[in-house]
Amino acid sequence: MNRITIVLSLVILLAFTSLGGANPGGVGDGDFDMQCGGACHGDASQNQTSPALLELSLDGDAYFGLPVSITASVSGIQFSSSDAIGLFLLTDVTGHSDLPEDGGWKVISDVNGGDNNYVEIGGSSFDEAYTISWTLKPTVIESTTFYLSIHHGGQNTPYFAISSGLNIDILPVPDNLPRLSSEYSPIISRDLGQQTTIPVATSDVDELAIEWRLVDRPSNSINATLVDNNSWEFELPPALQPSIIEWRAVMDGDGPTQITPWFRIAAQEPVLEVNQLQVYLQSLAFCIFFLTLILTLQSRYLNKEEDSPMEIDQTNLVPQQENSVGSTPPLPEGGLPDGWTMEQWKWYGHEYLEDEK
Amino acid sequence: MISSATFHVITTELVVGSFAMAGICFLVLAIQSFGVFESEKVSLVTDYAGHFALGFGLLATPFAIFSGISSSPTSDLSSPLLVNKMFLSMIATGLAIAVLFTRTKAGNQLWASKPSSLIQSAAGLAASGFMLMTASAGGKFSRGESVLDFLNLPYDTIFLMPTWVSAIILVAGVLSAIIAVINLQKSSAVEH
Structure with a gap:
């Protein structure tokens, strides 16, 4: 039992090393601050x-909104x-509260x-x-300094660097400037094979043309349709395989x-939205x-096998007892001799009869 | 240092190789259980080799599962294929643990009974089969094709039970397993 416990403990401990270790293959895109940039390579001090x-x-120019x-x-x-x-766009180099949102x-x-x-x-x-490039939108009128940070590996060593700052001043929006609505956020993803209608909300725009292209390919131009006051829409063709289309509006x-x-x-591909705990619990339930099932079946049949020889042994005992009783010598005509018990007769009666002969 | 993806490839190769070896051994044992042919030497070799390979594959399985999750594009179960992989590998793990535990507890007595030997062989074969299906799903996920494509397995469909059903199965399963283990211990004690 102790050996099994030790082996199981070792397996569990070893199994978790891949979760707690470094991520030389990357961690996937996300909203990460610079401290995570260190953590992604296990120990920031080794960078x-x-x-x-x-x-x-x-x-x-950067206009407000x-x-x-x-x-x-x-x-x-x-x-x-x-x-x-891995590339980070940061607004601070202190290692925390450095996301563009901050x-x-x-x-x-x-x-x-x-x-x-x-x-x-x-x-x-x-x-x-x-x-x-990143496309961003300023939500407050104040200057911001952006930094670019990089993480990569090489020669079994994690590498890290950060750029000098780029200061950006936010300008107020001039009157009558054709522009997107400050509340507008474009759709950034769609499913494969889906014809996509993109809505565009504008301000002070009389005509809206759209240029779209596959990444690093020539662009196509289409006119957006006016749906309502300051509301436009245009359609993008469906994609048959994972790909990215770029588009921009000419206002x-x-x-x-x-x-x-x-x-x-x-x-x-449509992203699967599933409760991870539910999946893990069901996996464990399947395992158990x-x-x-196997243990129960085996214990049943193995016990049956254990039981059946015992039954045979017991039945074998019965005839033996019967034989031994059957071999009890016949009593003499006068019955059991004086002073003898039946038990004594059973075992020594043969000798008595021999002596009598 | 190596990436999760590379580590996953290494561990899955160990798992699949071991389970494939075990599968062949259990197939031979199953054939012998049916009495198609009998050879004490073959029986002995396949018994030891099959269980050893199964045990080795079982040790490598947790590494394969966890490295597989961390090497997926979003480091979680973002595709029906990955969910099915998780289910299949855990079923194989359960079967393999049961096979090894029974073999350890019952010893050679296991092969004296035809039903027990058949269950043992079938469970070992099933464990190997489920693990190979897991590997096939992995091939489908990373390369878009696998050797089991001709079976048209519904990898894109998930059989997902409500959490409370899983919890009931889990609790009932654990209790039943404890009873079964006690019974096996008892039969093992009687034998010796």
């Missing part, structure tokens, strides 16, 4: 400085065996079709340059023509059910 060159730039793109340029990366790099910005879309400040991208060689009105940043919409 080496990455030789990557990092640069942030703002595409155009209107989307704007921040572009990150990355080069000179030394890849790990998994050739994956600085009064909302991430609308990222390079992978999500709306996260941390994205992972794959690479293929040394010294390759990458340019990715004409009384003010100067405005072009929005590229928004991204990712087509993906089949374990019990």
Whole structure:
């Protein structure tokens, strides 16, 4: 029993090492602060400085409540065996409260079709340059300094670096500027095979044209349909395989023509929404059910096998007793001799009869 | 350091290889249980090899399950295939534990009884089969195809019970398992 306990304990302890260890293959996109960037590589104190060159730039002016793109340029990366790099868009370098949301910005879309400040991208060689962008919207009128942080592996060592700051001043929206509504948030994902109607809410816009394209492909132009006052819509073709379409709006009105940043919409397999606890509990229930089924069947048949020889043994005993009783010598004519008991006669009666002869 | 995905590949290869080996051994034992042929030497070898392979595969299974979860794109059960993989691997685990426990407790006496030997062989074979189906689902998830495609297994469909049903099965199962273990201990004690 002790051996089984020790083995089970070791197995359980070892099984949890993969959960508690580092994540050299990445952790997936998400909203992570810089401390998580350290935790992703197990121990932040073991990080080496990455030789990557990092640069942030703002595409155009940032108006209060209107989307704007921040572009990150990355080069000179030394890849790990998994050739994956993680990039953080941060508003602070203290390691906490450094998400764009903490600085009064909302991430609308990222390079992978999500709306996260941390994205992972794959690479293929040394010294390759990458340019990715986030589309964000300022929700408060105050200056913000953005930083780009990178995490990657290489030579069995985790690497980390952070860029110099990019200060962005938020401008108030000029009168009559054709623009998206400040409450507008574009759809960023859809299911495969789904014809998608994208609604667009605007202000001070008379005409709205849409440019859309597959990533790194030529763009197509379509006109959006006016649905209601300041409400437009246009359709994107269905995607047959996981892919990302970029689109932007060209807005004409009384003010100067405005072009929005590229928004991204990712087509993906429908995401399964399932209660994880329910799945784990059912898995365990299945495990125990089949374990019990076999044990019960085996205990039943094995006990049966144990029982049946015992029954045979007992039945064998009966004839033996009967034989022994049957071998009791016949009593003499006068009956049991004086002073003899029946038990004595049973065992020594033969000798008495022999003597009599 | 290696990524979860690479570690998952290593552990699944260990699991699948061990369970496949065990499956062959239990198949031979099942054939012998039916009396198609009898060989004491073959019986002895397949008995030891099958149970050892099953035990080794069972030790590697938790590593495969946890590394599989952490290497999935969102590190959780985001696809029906992954949920079915979890179910299949846990069924195989339960069967394998039962087979090994019975073999340990009953010893060679197990093969003296035809029903017991048949149950043991069938359970070992089923454990191997479920684990190979798990591997097949993994191939379907990562590469879009698997060797069992011709069976058109409904990997995209999930049989999900309400939590309270799972809880009842779990509690009833644990209680039944305790009774079965006590009975097995008893029969083992009687034998010796």
